[in-house]
Amino acid sequence: MxxxxxxxxxxxxxxxxxxxxxxxxxxxxxxRTPKHTPRAPASRDIARLSSDLTRLYAELDVLRDSKAAARVHRLRATTLAYDDVLESCCTALQVRDGLPPREWTSVERLEVEATLEEAGLRW
CATH class of the missing domain: 1.20.5 (Single alpha-helices involved in coiled-coils or other helix-helix interfaces)
Structure with missing residues (x-):
């Protein structure tokens, strides 16, 4: 044993x-970071967000008419990037009330865009 x-x-x-x-x-x-201080995400300038929206919107228009390989995947990725920038704009302008949860449909995306335009954002 x-x-x-x-x-x-x-x-x-x-x-x-x-x-x-x-x-x-x-x-x-x-x-050695203190555990009681949460790190806040870096906020982006609203002018930069507006230019990102303009660029991504134009890219979405090009991709919708494109016949390129993997068009569906590129369109999906660009749409998700556009949604991220829309959400960042909502955060920057403090427009959080009435926003639908993510994975927006086309109609919900239009509603978010209209909400941002009502808040004074133009792109």
């Missing part, structure tokens, strides 16, 4: 030692 305990100890001890050393190194190297 004693040999079995020695064998298990010989097998488990090196693994436990390596795990403890790994945790110690991660603790030592980890950045």
């Amino acid at each position: 004693w040999r079995l305990v020695e064998y298990v100890g010989a097998c488990v001890a090196p693994a436990a030692l390596l795990v403890a050393a790994d945790k110690a190194v991660r603790w030592w190297v980890a950045p």
Whole structure:
């Protein structure tokens, strides 16, 4: 029985030692940021957001008429980017009331655009 305990100890001890050393190194190297201060996302200038909307809207028009390879994927990616910029504009202009949840349909996207235009954004 004693040999079995020695064998298990010989097998488990090196693994436990390596795990403890790994945790110690991660603790030592980890950045020392306070846990109580959440990092706020960087806000973007409304003029930059407006120009991004203009550029993405023009790109969507080109992609809708395009016959290029992977057109559907490019159209989807550009639409999602456009939606992200629309949402950033809503945040920048503090227009959060009545916004539909993400994965907008075409009608919901038009409603968000109209809401932004009512708030004074032009693109």
